[in-house]
Amino acid sequence: MPSKMSQVSSFITVQLNGEPCRIEGDSSLSALIARLNMKRGRIAVELNGEVVPKAEHDKVVLRDGDRLEIINFVGGG
Amino acid sequence: MEDTPFRIGDRTFKSRLIVGTGKYKDFAETRRSVEESGADIVTVAVRRVNITDRSKENLLDFLDPAKFQILPNTAGCYTAEEAIRTCRLAREVGVGAMVKLEIIGDQKTLFPDVPATIEAAKVLVKEGFTVLPYVTDDPVACKRLEEAGCAAVMPLAAPIGSGLGIRNPYNIRIIIEQAKVPVIVDAGVGTASDAAVAMELGCDGVLMNTAIAGARDPIAMARAMRLAIEAGRLAYTAGRIERKLYATASSPLTGLIG
Numbered sequence: 001m002p003s004k005m006s007q008v009s010s011f012i013t014v015q016l017n018g019e020p021c022r023i024e025g026d027s028s029l030s031a032l033i034a035r036l037n038m039k040r041g042r043i044a045v046e047l048n049g050e051v052v053p054k055a056e057h058d059k060v061v062l063r064d065g066d067r068l069e070i071i072n073f074v075g076g077g
Numbered sequence: 078m079e080d081t082p083f084r085i086g087d088r089t090f091k092s093r094l095i096v097g098t099g100k101y102k103d104f105a106e107t108r109r110s111v112e113e114s115g116a117d118i119v120t121v122a123v124r125r126v127n128i129t130d131r132s133k134e135n136l137l138d139f140l141d142p143a144k145f146q147i148l149p150n151t152a153g154c155y156t157a158e159e160a161i162r163t164c165r166l167a168r169e170v171g172v173g174a175m176v177k178l179e180i181i182g183d184q185k186t187l188f189p190d191v192p193a194t195i196e197a198a199k200v201l202v203k204e205g206f207t208v209l210p211y212v213t214d215d216p217v218a219c220k221r222l223e224e225a226g227c228a229a230v231m232p233l234a235a236p237i238g239s240g241l242g243i244r245n246p247y248n249i250r251i252i253i254e255q256a257k258v259p260v261i262v263d264a265g266v267g268t269a270s271d272a273a274v275a276m277e278l279g280c281d282g283v284l285m286n287t288a289i290a291g292a293r294d295p296i297a298m299a300r301a302m303r304l305a306i307e308a309g310r311l312a313y314t315a316g317r318i319e320r321k322l323y324a325t326a327s328s329p330l331t332g333l334i335g
Contacts, residue, residue: 016128017125017126017128018125019128021128036126036128038126039135041137041170041171042135042137042138042170043126043170044166044167044168044169044170045169046162046166051165051166051169052169053169054169054171069125069166070125070126070128071123071124071125071126071166071167071170072123072124072126072135072136072137072170073121073122073123073124073135073136073137073147073149073167073170074121074122074123074124074136075097075098075099075100075101075104075107075121075122075136076097076098076099076120076121076122076123076150076152076286077097077098077099077100077120077122077150077152077237077264077284077285077286077287
């Protein structure tokens with residue numbers, strides 16, 4: 001069933017803040033951030049344990065199994 | 078009388094009160110309280126973005142980073158590694174490189190893990206962070222953190238959120254005497270007089286959260302704290318009288334009616 005195979009391979013699963021998240025294959029980090037409706041100036045991203053500078057968000061293409069952490073600031077002392 | 082400016086690293090601040098943003102009922106109350114306190118520096122925590130509820134408001138929409146120095150903390154971290162990771166992420170948000178380093182060593186007392194704090198401070202300073210460490214009221218620990226390159230030391234007055242006030246004013250005085258960086262009392266303040274005492278001891282500033290956010294009227298308490306910090310600082314610079322065991326009359330001893 002080649003048609004089904006190609007459909008499956010066009011989606012990938014990443015771990016987003018500890019939860020599985022299905023996204024389109026070849027998505028850039030910027031595309032994911034835009035899809036999640038997040039403001040760039042309010043968040044920071046770690047990919048597989050490394051901080052990703054904002055300037056590189058466009059260049060980074062997400063792969064199946066990537067571990068993403070997206071943080072923001074909340075009330076704290 | 079001109080006071081010396083409150084300087085941390087290469088930045089100067091008007092207010093000597095630093096306030097936390099936790100435990101408020103909503104962001105609107107947080108903002109009103111922060112404004113009433115007069116604080117220039119506000120602490121925030123670093124947490125995962127809520128993915129399921131994307132409509133959620135963001136704290137920075139209520140506290141303009143152009144107006145306030147945002148001070149991310151490492152609350153909830155128990156190791157140097159976790160704290161360093163948190164600071165690196167916090168800096169990438171884009172509000173500067175000043176961080177409150179807090180590594181907890183015990184869940185019940187929330188006392189800091191001092192060796193881990195020193196270890197993390199060394200790494201963070203090397204990476205260009207302006208490090209403000211939460212530490213026990215231990216003069217030696219404070220000295221080690223200063224030697225590690227921290228921009229200030231922040232000894233606790235009492236356990237976080239306890240409201241017990243300054244438990245060891247003599248240690249705080251020793252810390253102040255030996256420190257070449259600002260000394261900021263962090264944690265344990267319960268009410269305005271505690272904040273005033275800290276400033277009268279000669280502290281450069283006070284950091285608090287629960288004392289304001291947990292008050293019945295947080296907005297009013299924020300104002301009380303602003304006034305207490307100003308009064309305490311002014312009393313310190315004015316120079317208090319010596320304590321004496323016996324009375325000295327305030328009115329002339331001569332010219333009494335006979």
